[in-house]
Amino acid sequence: MKDDAAHWGEGVCVDPGGLKGHDGYMNREDESAAGATMAERNEDTDNHRVSTTFRDVGMLATVFNNLPVAVFCKDASNDFRIILWNKKNAEITGISAEEALGKTDYDLFIKETADFFRNIDKVVLSNGKLLDVPEEKMDSPNMGKIYLHTIKVPIVDPERGLKLILGICEDITEKKKAQEQLRELGENLSEKEKQLLKLNENLSHANEELKATQLQLIQAEKMESVGRLAAGVAHEVKNPLALLLMGVEYLSDGLDHGDPHVPQVLIEMREAVDRADNIIRGLVDFSSSRQLDLKATELNSFVQNALLLVRHELTRSNIKVVKHLGSDIPKVMIDKAKMEQVLVNLFINAIHAMEGHEGGKLEVRTSAKNLKRGETSHDEGSRSGHQMRSGDRVVTIEILDTGTGIPDDKIEKIFDPFYTSKPTGIGTGLGLTVVKKIVELHNGSLEIQNRQAKGVRATLTFKACDES
Amino acid sequence: MLVDDEEGFTNLLRMNLEKTGLFEVGVENEADSAVDAIRAFKPDVLLLDVVMPGVDGGDIVAQLRTDPELKNLPIIMLTALISREELSPDAVAESENLIMLSKPVNMEMLLKVIEASLGKKA
Ligand SMILES: Nc1ncnc2c1ncn2[C@@H]1O[C@H](COP(=O)(O)OP(=O)(O)OP(=O)(O)O)[C@@H](O)[C@H]1O
Numbered sequence: 249m250k251d252d253a254a255h256w257g258e259g260v261c262v263d264p265g266g267l268k269g270h271d272g273y274m275n276r277e278d279e280s281a282a283g284a285t286m287a288e289r290n291e292d293t294d295n296h297r298v299s300t301t302f303r304d305v306g307m308l309a310t311v312f313n314n315l316p317v318a319v320f321c322k323d324a325s326n327d328f329r330i331i332l333w334n335k336k337n338a339e340i341t342g343i344s345a346e347e348a349l350g351k352t353d354y355d356l357f358i359k360e361t362a363d364f365f366r367n368i369d370k371v372v373l374s375n376g377k378l379l380d381v382p383e384e385k386m387d388s389p390n391m392g393k394i395y396l397h398t399i400k401v402p403i404v405d406p407e408r409g410l411k412l413i414l415g416i417c418e419d420i421t422e423k424k425k426a427q428e429q430l431r432e433l434g435e436n437l438s439e440k441e442k443q444l445l446k447l448n449e450n451l452s453h454a455n456e457e458l459k460a461t462q463l464q465l466i467q468a469e470k471m472e473s474v475g476r477l478a479a480g481v482a483h484e485v486k487n488p489l490a491l492l493l494m495g496v497e498y499l500s501d502g503l504d505h506g507d508p509h510v511p512q513v514l515i516e517m518r519e520a521v522d523r524a525d526n527i528i529r530g531l532v533d534f535s536s537s538r539q540l541d542l543k544a545t546e547l548n549s550f551v552q553n554a555l556l557l558v559r560h561e562l563t564r565s566n567i568k569v570v571k572h573l574g575s576d577i578p579k580v581m582i583d584k585a586k587m588e589q590v591l592v593n594l595f596i597n598a599i600h601a602m603e604g605h606e607g608g609k610l611e612v613r614t615s616a617k618n619l620k621r622g623e624t625s626h627d628e629g630s631r632s633g634h635q636m637r638s639g640d641r642v643v644t645i646e647i648l649d650t651g652t653g654i655p656d657d658k659i660e661k662i663f664d665p666f667y668t669s670k671p672t673g674i675g676t677g678l679g680l681t682v683v684k685k686i687v688e689l690h691n692g693s694l695e696i697q698n699r700q701a702k703g704v705r706a707t708l709t710f711k712a713c714d715e716s
Numbered sequence: 717m718l719v720d721d722e723e724g725f726t727n728l729l730r731m732n733l734e735k736t737g738l739f740e741v742g743v744e745n746e747a748d749s750a751v752d753a754i755r756a757f758k759p760d761v762l763l764l765d766v767v768m769p770g771v772d773g774g775d776i777v778a779q780l781r782t783d784p785e786l787k788n789l790p791i792i793m794l795t796a797l798i799s800r801e802e803l804s805p806d807a808v809a810e811s812e813n814l815i816m817l818s819k820p821v822n823m824e825m826l827l828k829v830i831e832a833s834l835g836k837k838a
């Protein structure tokens with residue numbers, strides 16, 4: 249019997265006292281262990297209550313203790329005291345049978361957990377049928393948080409005066425944790441995915457920027473090599489030009505050629521030499537990073553002077569000039585000679601575009617304003633950085649023509665060295681390349697757009713002088 | 717006197733100068749023999765091309781400046797390059813009586829410069 253009792257003791261699970269409706273408390277200090285007591289009692293009085301198929305209570309206890317699920321039983325007629333607590337249950341909850349037997353949930357768990365269990369127990373009793381609780385959370389004093397899947401069965405036998413709750417539970421903590429982790433992982437993943445998408449976006453953005461930069465670099469490289477070429481070519485071209493000019497000088501000087509056109513021809517030849525010389529100077533300027541000779545300059549008179557330089561071309565092509573020169577325009581720091589080159593180039597381009605059409609009109613406007621946000625120039629190819637910022641006082645020169653305009657597919661190319669739509673001998677395609685370079689050296693901006701109606705609008709913008 | 721390797725240019729320049737009736741013009745087209753020719757001709761003013769094959773115009777100036785007789789010869793350098801920066805700076809710095817002109821140059825300007833140089837010398 250002692251053996252049996254000891255056997256019980258391993259996983260003591262039955263509190264016969266509870267079954268009998270007596271107080272059922274086990275003496276914690278009693279080292280003989282509850283099981284022994286119970287076994288004796290079972291033998292004495294309650295043997296008949298356990299299924300008769302089992303040879304004895306010990307056998308039944310062994311079966312209970314070896315069940316792979318946790319089993320417990322509470323006596324509803326005695327304050328839901330625990331009267332059965334198998335080994336698996338002790339494993340899962342970390343509460344031994346000795347600790348559990350004879351106690352109520354309120355002795356073992358925090359109030360919320362106990363309330364929760366008690367409510368379910370009551371529901372199960374009043375419903376009188378099995379209840380499946382897929383997920384119960386339990387704060388075990390020894391194991392921390394655990395999750396259980398529990399099935400509760402009411403056992404009501406008025407004949408024997410039984411009113412019990414039988415519980416069978418499975419520890420789903422691991423499963424739950426795995427699920428949780430999976431969910432977290434999923435969340436993490438979708439977060440990661442979002443990050444990835446973002447990253448991808450950034451990447452493609454960076455890629456675009458890279459492409460743009462590359463284009464600029466290619467452009468810049470082109471410019472530089474053109475520059476080197478220009479310096480070499482300049483030398484070779486200037487000698488024949490010098491010779492040509494000497495020839496023109498010789499012929500110009502008081503000789504009577506008998507042909508009335510000769511003087512005019514000679515003048516034009518001289519002008520041609522001058523122009524060629526200017527272009528070459530511009531080209532070499534453009535290639536070398538020589539200092540600009542900056543002087544505070546009054547813009548309107550400067551523009552008017554530049555117009556004078558092309559008066560022949562204007563009258564020859566029968567082009568009307570309209571000037572809208574703003575008042576109170578602050579001075580600008582410019583290199584007069586170079587900026588003159590810029591304006592003359594733009595004027596000549598406009599004149600060329602209007603040649604052969606009657607009623608050409610060249611409009612020149614000057615104005616001053618404060619640069620608004622977002623208006624700062626973003627010239628591609630400009631490597632000098634944008635010196636003009638929103639809020640800056642700037643002056644603007646607009647040159648508008650009523651010429652042919654620029655085909656949309658060509659507008660990207662007009663600043664390219666040697667891009668020209670003009671026949672050889674008329675256009676070198678270097679005009680705007682040099683113009684742009686000079687403007688950039690001044691930290692200004694140049695925009696060339698087709699006008700809505702007809703022709704082209706060239707807009708030059710420079711930062712105004714601080715004083716004045 | 718004119719020293720330039722471009723014969724067409726020196727010919728036309730000589731014609732233009734002679735037409736004024738003011739000058740006696742000597743021409744040398746070989747850079748190598750330029751210094752000797754200058755010594756022989758003893759010009760009042762020298763028009764010198766800066767970059768010629770063989771000898772640098774700057775070198776010629778340097779050689780002339782070591783010659784006591786030619787030390788103060790006014791020199792007008794004609795250059796197809798754009799500015800002083802591109803010349804060997806030593807030669808330029810050490811020489812007074814040296815004027816740079818960028819090609820192409822017109823006669824009006826050239827005559828002014830020549831007169832100024834001669835006036836200085838006188
Ligand atoms: N105002 C304009 N109207 C129409 N087309 C223009 C205008 N300005 C420029 N273009 C176009 O841009 C091209 C390039 O101009 P750019 O000034 O660089 O060279 P170009 O005028 O052809 O030759 P040049 O070296 O003699 O100036 C022109 O050939 C022309 O097709």
Ligand SMILES: [Mg+2]
Nearest residue numbers: 593597679680
């Ligand atoms: Mg042009």
